Amino acid sequence: MEKRTLIYKNRYVDSVSLMSLGSKVKKEEGIIEAVVAMATDMNKEILALVGLATDESTDASANDLLIAVVAEELSQLEAAFELIESSLASSGGKTKGKDSSKVYRQIEQVIEDDIKPTVAIISIPGKYAARETKKALKYGMDVLIFSDNMTIEEEVEVKTLAAHQHQLVMGPDCGTAVIGGVGLCFANEVTRGDIGIVAASGTGAQEVMVQIDRLGGGITDVIGTGGRDLHISVGGLMMLEGLRRLEEDEQTKVIVCVSKPPANEVKNKILQRVKQINKPVVICFLGNKEVVTDEGNIHYASSLFEAAKIAVELSTNQSIEVKHEDQDLTLYEEVKGKYAVGLYCGGTLCYEALDQLGKNFEVKSNLGHGEQEYQKNDESVHILLDLGDDEYTNGRPHPMIEPTLRNDKILEYAQRNEVGVVLLDFELGYGSHNDPVGETILTIMEAKKLAANNQRTLAFVGYVCGTNKDKQGYERSVNALKSAGVLVAKSNLEACQLVSSLVGGSTHE
Amino acid sequence: MEILSMDAMVVPMLMCNQWKIHSKFTHAINLTNGKDLISITTNNRYLSPGGIRVNVENFDFLDMKFFDDVCVNHQKLILNNAEFLNISPQIYSSYLKPNTCELNWIDVVSHKNALRDWLIHQSKHSASVDWIKNSVSTDLVDAWVHQKLITFEECVNQNHISICSILGAGHGLTPTGDDVLCGYLAIYHYLNQDSMIKSVKQQLLEISPHATTDISKNMIFYAVNGYFSDVYRDLIKALFHGGELEDAAENCVSVGHTSGIDFMCGVLKALENISNKKGEDYGKTNTHL
16 A cells, blocks of 8 residues: 655645545546645644645645545556646646646637637636537537527527537437437437437437437437427527528438427428428427328337337338337236326426327326426325426535436335336436436335335336447446336336336236 | 725725735735735625725736835825826725624524525535535545534634634635634624624634744635625625525636635524524514524
């Protein structure tokens, strides 16, 4: 074991940098302990207690920075201090040594350095997002606006400007895109191929790209538009621009269009444009109540899974037979007639579940309207909650980033006698938590135990939206859920069908 | 660059003392006269005690020579080559006025519980949050600080505030223990707990010069005299008189890495300590201290 304590005299580093430095060093290979703190008497006391105090640290003043590291080997200790030195240099606003990356504070500075970026991601308070979007558009970039709270007037303004110049403004509140094979924000690692997606829904796009990958197809680009794009006042400006991009892209052979049902006027405009495209287009307007039939190059899908399946069939020119894995539900006879609760991290997946389960059951949801609108005291009814909705995330990270925020809700519903099934989704990929299943599994087991102590059976149905190429690993996540006694579905649609079977509705449709 | 606003207390301080550049960060430049600190902050920061706010978004573009003299006159502040024009700044007060109204303790306790719930569910980690949640951190320093906080709390529960058990304890430029102490001080000051404040003042006279950082000492000095950042004052107002507690808590989070969280944990524990003494009265009537 190797240890070293260094004092940086009169070294002020802001707290954020100081704390991140400590965490960063601890994650390095072979590091047993790292203390990064100001050399106050109290902090020196703890250093002495764990045997890391030196003469220098004992003499240090409270305004000196104290760094102590314990590593398994000398080389690891050296590497840790190299990392510390370079981080301290960069936190002082100085140019990094070996690292060629550079932090720019303004879009103009990037342009001055003669760098020609093609995409800008805007993630700043919403009231400034339009201003920065206009700047990025001016310099020829497409823009993904992760920020929300942009006014609809501003959205119309920037999108009109972009459409006029054949540029993309994805967002505001756009969480998913894949451009040129690069996943932006929340996206999955999928095979490259010939299917392009334009979507006004984040997890909707993720579900389609994941299912395409699993069914043997591949993706060119995924263009997000932001949820309000098909609003009547925005008029689908970016859906139309996205379609144009994919139409012109030679690699794209099939296009998939995903959104909630748009206003009629916008829908007609989109369909009119789609008809002019010389490529097959799969349309999935989730929750559409109208009866539709395929027409010319337009293929309609009633679920995200079906959209992916049709797209892959069109791409490969082969029909796909979907095999459902037989799940043993005999253990769960007792839950028939009870209620299901879906606690979703993915908003569009929740919306799809509302659409699917709403066909057979009385369902309430915070995404529902009219009779389906959820009220806080609702019980004795099937409930589907989008926990990524503003009311649950205000001031907190999105549950796709921090899934533990859902755990309290799981335990809350698990204790309700009328609840027989809990439905959960897990999103893998860029941007998502490193182990969403791992963060939830103990809670699932605790919830089952609570129910069992109460002489109740509680079924868990899980769906993992991801691929094996995602950093979290699809198979690994699925196996972990199965080992905790969760019934794992292969798609969100199948998860809804499983829930139906469990609580007593129709089975596979 | 222009000075947008400054704390009322800064105006005479600037005129009467020799100031030097103490330290510089992305959003703050601190000046010292060897005893006090004045903090020049960017326009996207909260209003701090002894603060001067200027119309820039960050100070990364400035190179500062530390301990160089600062030139002060009525028109401008000159720090090395940087000039801050002092045209007609808005003057604010960071003084938290102690409570003089009758308090509805049923509401206060409900707000206190809401704050506890909020702190438990927010995503930042700190030793102070472990203290609130009664959970144990694997981080060496945090686990140590947690123990210190428990000891501190036990003393306070016996009506004895002992700052040496937490001063300078923890990560950061204003260590966790110091921020927690400021949370306690905010409550004691607001609720006119003069004996506690007096005790802290006395202990501050006796602390070791290396007990904590200059920046933190300065913060505690202001706190013990009733001066707090605007986001902290808003939190106190929301707790005692209603208002957007969640918004106020979220704004506090923007202070430092975990300073705002640590301050709120101090506020919560101080409030629990005081309200426990009033415990049985809640259900009966709207009492006041």
